[in-house]
Amino acid sequence: MDACLIDVSLREELPAAARGDRLAYGRIIALCQNAVTGIALAITRDVHASEDIAQEAFLKGWRQLPTLKNPDSFLPWLREITRNLARDHLRARRRQPMTGEAADLAILLAADTAPTPAERLLHTEQEAAALDVIAALPEDSREVLLLYYREGQRTPQVAQLLGLTDATVRKRLSRARQYVREELMARFGEFARGTAPSAAFASAVLGMLAVAAPPAAGAAVISGSGAVAGKGLLKLFGLSAGFAAAGTLLGIGAVWFGIRTQLRDPLDGRERRALLAYGVFNTTLILAFIAGIGWLSGVPGWLPHALLTAAYVAGICWASSRWLPRILARRRQRDLLQDPEGTRERMRRQCRWQTWGLRAGVALASLGLLAGLVMSGRLSL
Known part of the structure; x- marks a missing residue:
């Protein structure tokens, strides 16, 4: 520019x-x-x-x-x-x-x-x-x-x-x-x-703004994203599809951004293959969830939709909190030996963001599910 x-x-x-x-x-x-x-x-x-x-x-x-x-x-x-x-x-x-x-x-x-x-x-x-x-x-x-x-x-x-x-x-x-x-x-x-940040860097930061949004701006963030992303999908499954569609590209970008440094310089072929498998798994899970939301639009009742959302959230939480740490365990051992103080600080920061990110993801998925069930008439409050 x-x-x-x-x-x-x-x-x-x-x-x-x-x-x-x-x-x-x-x-x-x-x-x-x-x-x-x-x-x-x-x-x-x-x-x-x-x-x-x-x-x-x-x-x-x-x-x-x-x-x-x-x-x-x-x-x-x-x-x-x-x-x-x-x-x-x-x-x-x-x-x-x-x-x-x-x-x-x-x-x-x-x-x-x-x-x-x-x-x-x-x-x-x-x-x-x-x-x-x-x-x-x-x-x-x-x-x-x-x-x-x-x-x-x-x-x-x-x-x-x-x-x-x-x-x-x-x-x-x-x-x-x-x-x-x-x-x-x-x-x-x-x-x-x-080492310059890629386009995924901005996507990852945007994904964190749901947690860090200013109080005065929070309502605008949520309503704006729902209105823009939900137009083409409200017919499928009310507002929950809008939330899901709004987060699809953002979620996929955040997955690959989170492992971009390790993929750029893997310890060995074993770590690279595991990281690629992790990225593909999360991408597939996100796309499957969006497809499932659309398919369930013709299914009556609220239970199938709740079960799909619970399975999606469980899959994301397991991959982020269990699978990825196991993939990176050898790298962290090396980093702790070379730079213990800096590595411990990075691990603490990553743990904080992971915790808040998972909480925000669960909260938004639950809100999207609830809003979709209510707007589609499957659930009365």
Whole structure:
């Protein structure tokens, strides 16, 4: 996107987003996600942590968006939120000693002198080169350099997203090139582009907004999504089909977004096959639920619909809370050995989001079922 269009797009989308329009905020996320993840990565030097922090920054921005009076203040405000969260993350890592399960695991693995597959797959050459570049540069140059490659090497966009002049961006790029050898810079560019958040990142954040929606905007979010997505499917099964259809693409995108990092760099073929099976299972489950809702539209009574919804919710909960942790167990063992504090912090954050996500999913599925049963006349309150 042209740099001058970034401001125009933000001014167009922010008023609607402040009123609770999730789709408008999703377009804002797509505009800013490279900048926010890049700022977090420049500070933390950790791709996984940078994406977690970026999600938290966008969610915090969503909750506080109605308080923002001037649209032109949005980008500086969001950048400051991101930097504060990233620095809090670093401080939390420094304060946390390795205790409990992490310490026990480290002792256990240290006692085993045979190299494991996880130990042989530490960092790729590209990642190691990128970490060398990041370590060699001051923080402001890291931000500029990461965003320069993620934004297609266009300095006007970088300047706009970071609140700088084009001349300042060019000066910092020139300074970065003085610090870093040419061959390292090329590998860093590949790393920056390869770790940039995909379109699924915005979908995943949008999926969390049902939990984090501002009180004033919550009604608009729910009614808006139901009205838009439900038009073509209300005939099938009332409002529940509308809720289901609205969440189909979002749910599938969130499934694959949740495992995109591990799929990009699997420990081995075994983990990759298991992750693909997990993604296909959840995608199939979501599509089967939508098809089942449509098929049951001609079945009288409320029990079949309740049983289908219960089976769907149980399947999603089992896959997320039981199957996926087993798939990732070996990876977590490796990460705990290499970076116990950071890994424990990521695991806690992921556990919190998983818990809230499952609660929100169960609540929305139950509300959609109840609304559909009432509107179709199958159930009287």
